[in-house]
Amino acid sequence: MGIREFPGGAPRGKGIATGMRRSPDVSPRRLSDISPQLRQLKYLVVDEAIKEDLKWSRSVEDLTGGPAGLTSIEERILRITGYYGYQPWAASCKREERPREGPAPAEAPAAGSEAGRGSRRCCRCSGPGLRKLGWGLAVVLSVCTSWAGATQLAKRTFRTFDAPFTLTWFATSWNCLFFPLYYVGHACKAPERPSVRQRYRECCRFFGGNGLTLKVFFTKAAPFGVLWTLTNYLYLHAIKKINTTDASVLFCCNKAFVFLLSWIVLRDRFMGVRIVAAILAIAGIVMMTYADGFHSHSVIGIALVVGSASMSALYKVLFKLLLGSAKFGEAALFLSVLGVFNVLFISCVPVVLYFTRIEYWSPFSHIPWGHLCGFSLLLLTFNVVLNFGIAVTYPTLMSLGIVLSVPVNAVVDHYTTNIVFNGVRVIAIVIIGLGFLLLLLPEEWDVWLVKLLTRLKVRKKEEPAEGSGDLGSGPQNKRRARPSFAR
DSSP states (O other): OOOOSOTTOOOTTTTOOTTOOOOOSSOOSSGGGGHHHHHHHTTOOOOHHHHHHTTTOHHHIIIIISOTTSSOHHHHHHHHHOGGGOOHHHHHHHHHHSOOSSOOGGGHHHHHHHHHHHHHHHHHHHHHHHHHHHHHHHHHHHHHHHHHHHHHHHHHHTTTOOOHHHHHHHHHGGGGGHHHHHHHHHHHHSSSOOOHHHHHHHHHGGGOTTOSOHHHIIIIIHHHHHHHHHHHHHHHHHHTTSOHHHHHHHHTTHHHHHHHHHHHTSOOOOOHHHHHHHHHHHHHHHHHHHHTTSOHHHHHHHHHHHHHHHHHHHHHHHHHHHTOOOOHHHHHHHHHHHHHHHHHHSTHHHHHHHHTTSSOOOOGGGSOHHHHHHHHHHHHHHHHHHHHGGGTSOHHHHHHHHHHHHHHHHHHHHHHSOOOOOHHHHHHHHHHHHHHHHHTSOTTHHHHHHHHHHHHHHHHHHHHHHHHHHHHHHHHHHHHHHHHHHO
16 A cells, blocks of 8 residues: 555655555445554654655645644545545645745745735725625615615506506506617717617627518517516506505515426426425415405405516516527617517507596596606616616626515505505515525525535634644653753
């Protein structure tokens, strides 16, 4: 048995005590299988040449020069032989990368300069991260306030203007401003200002080689325009029947529906934690229905919000399936195309609803144009921040803004309506919020968690080991010093 699996180490068989029996060809599965070798290796003596060659290895240091009682002979032999996948050099590299404590006086100035350079580098490296985090907080506040403000303003609008589909059509028409706003921002940032036609042609490549043709408009843009309209209409119609707190928390279930549809349609990776989140979302929906005692208005309103969340999830999954991922300019053009589709083909629906008295409003002089324009502006801001905020911050922070709008709506409803926060409603809100947060976990969250726990365990083991090493070195030095006084 030789010292092996060390980079740049000595050849096999060198420095092995004579008369030692060779290890079997098959690697042992238990320590008892190599007990004879363990008893012989208690008296193993390593040559000085091998020590010099293996100076980067912590295994030889622990075997020959380590403090007594720090490690057992079984652990030492596992470090040398590499049995059971034990890789000592991985730990040694981490230890060697640490700066030495208490440098010599001659090395102190150099070490101080290097530390200063390192701190400057850390500050430079952490600067973009802090800036991105700061932008993330601003985006979270923008998403939260715009979504909560739009929900509350829509609720107030329906007191004098009972026409949810007309409000949906009016707000969706503002999507035509997406591409002009994008072009203004791109022209201000780009070193060379491209023309509108040139930028439009570049973004039209998203729809295919022929660009935005009439066939592409009806096959790819029109279905998403219908889904967009249904999502907003069902949500606004539900606000008429239930309070804004229940509507906003139930709409958070669209994240769970996106995962389920992606798992079925897109064959995305199966994750147990997201299945748990989907179950929590469904349980929250049932408990929210039970909170008001299964009244007709509450049941219909909850069904409308769930339908709105389902349409939103279907929109996102079909977009990824049929169109893939889009850049900022392409996304802005696509949303503007949805606004054009709404103006050209959906404008007739509010007229029909008006003359059929399904959505009849007062004369134009009594229409609350301020509420309509405010709601449309807040909804436009919400969609702009949600689609383009990824350029300055993390996507997870943007999603947090949606779930944070729930407590904002709850506070407003508490002071403006007669909502009763009973135990069932509070538990349902907490369950749905918890499921939403679980869905924000990355796909490799379990790997990161295992690495974090492993690092914590290694640090806990190293700290008492270093402390016992410092305490054990004192008695050894005293014992070695006694014979010198006897002389």
